[in-house]
Amino acid sequence: MAKIYQEFDQLARLQNKEQQILLQSIIDHTKAGLVLARPICDAEGQIVDFRYVLTNAQNAHIARRTMAELNNALIGDVFPGWQATDFFQIFVRVAQTGQTIQSVFPFDDQGIKGWFDGSFSRVDDCVLYTYLDVTALKEAELRAKQQADLLGNIQNISKLGIAAYSAIRDEVGAIIDFKPIWRNAESIRMTGASEADAQSVPIAELMPTLKQTSLIERYKEVMESGQPLQFEHHHVKSGVERWYDITAQPFDGGILVNVLETTELRRAERDKLEKAEELELANFELKRSNESLQSFAYLASHDLQEPLRKITSFSDILFNKYAAQFDPNATDLLRRMNDSALRMRQLIQDLLMYSRVETHREPHRPVDLVKLTNELRENELWEAFYRSKAQLDLVDLPVVKADPFQMRQLFQNLLSNAIKFTSPGTTPAIRIKSQLLDRSEVPAGLLSPLSAETDQNVVSDRYYQIDVTDNGIGFDPRHEDRVFQIFQRLNNRSQYEGTGIGLAICKKIMERHDGAITVRSEVGKGSTFSVYLPCA
Secondary structure, three states, X not given: OHHHHHHHHHHHHOOOHHHHHHHHXXXXXXXXXXXXXXXXXXXXXXXXXXXXXXXXXXXXXXXOOXXXXXXXXXXHHHOOOHHHOHXXXXXXXXXXXXXXXXXXXXXXXXXXXXXXXXXXXXXXXXXXXXXXXXXXXXXXXXHHHHHHHHHHHHXXXXXXXXXXXXXXXOOOOOEEEEEEEEEOHHHHHXXXXXXXXXXXXXXXXXXXXXXXXXXXXXHHHHHHHOOOEXXXXXEEEOOEEEEEEEEEEXXXXXXXXXXXXXXXXXXXXXXXXXXXXXXXXXXXXXXXXXXXXXHHHHHHHOOOHHHHHHHHHHHHHHHHHHHHHOOHHHHHHHHHHHHHHHHHHHHHHHHHHHHXXXXXXXXXXXXXXXXXXXXXXXXXXXXXXXXXXXXXXXXXXXXXXXXXXXXXXXXXXXXXXXXXXXXXXXXXXXXXXXXXXXXXXXXXXXXXXXXXXXXXXXXXXXXXXXXXXXXXXXXXXXXXXXXXXXXXXXXXXXXXXXXXXXXXXXXXXXXXXXXXEEEEEOOOOOEEEEEEEEOO
């Protein structure tokens, strides 16, 4: 820049026209912008503007003006309002004090935007301003700084501990330790030491417990082989176990190490393993419980029922063969004994059915509910339909994917109740209809969030709502939840026979199918049982 100042000073002093033209040509071909300006004063001697004495093509290019527009023109005319800028004040200060000012500064005014490395000095009664456009250089510098800051921030907020080490060697050149060259914030945190110590103290001195581990040997292996190495490091400090996933690689005569603490992951894996063992034990206990339940079912179906069969058989023999020899009281007692034995037998059979919901499962497969209900009417429930003259209306019943045997149990219980709980003299009228719902349309709280109880292990998006409506005696709505509890009866046994287990079986079947069952009822107005089954 000093040479440019000298050349411009010479240009200002030349009187020979040819020499001026020659030097002007030289200056026009320089990359520096050049301005020589004379101060203009008002009547009180205050500087109010500057006039161009000389300039060059580079300045005209940066100012987006022609040489003709600039030569001998007032700067204030070329750039209106420039007197209000700091730039003008620098010109004034240099003109008044002779002080030379050099700086790198940003400029954004009069349509000119960039970074400039400029020098202001006084030449005779003029101000000489020479400058270089360093915008590209400055922007590159700013980008580099931003990238460095970004990298630094990433390194410091990263959960990855990053460190660079140089090897410490003994007198024969063998590696005995590693000294940190640089660490990020996470690496410093992992050491548990102060930042000053973590950034300067060798590994073995900083963390003496590492001497008993293979860590330093692993780092030596990387240095000697020149190959990267990834390994897991287990470390116990103050009785606390920690695990780390470490990657080390050669780096500029030393090693670069990335460390990820995996302690929580390892603990989670250990907890998961413990939970799996607990689950396995629970499954074993459940299996044993189911086996016990199956044993009970066998006992109920054979050993318990056999004495009851003998009681009823013997009572029948007594009643049929010796009834004439009994007085009325003895006959009544014999009848009561026989009825009790039959009820006990029915109770055992119902308990057996209840237990088999869990212990006797069939794979889910398509079940046509129209066909199923018609079969029930013609077979298991034929006598009930015949005696009551019950009417059955089926509307749009679907084919569902379910356990066929349990679907049969479900609808047999619902139809049986619909016929049984009817006022004397009333012909039972039963209507079964269905509609398709989105899962969100199923009443809140009925379905489990997960379907772990089902064989399908899948949460269904759509459900069938199947309503079984009757014209029976109904019941108080306050008991709508109670009816699904085992052994719950709302009516006198002498009027309506039963064990109070049938609806509990229905509820258990629906739970196993990731479904639900509800009831709406009023005294004297019948009941509607709503079954919610997943749509396969």
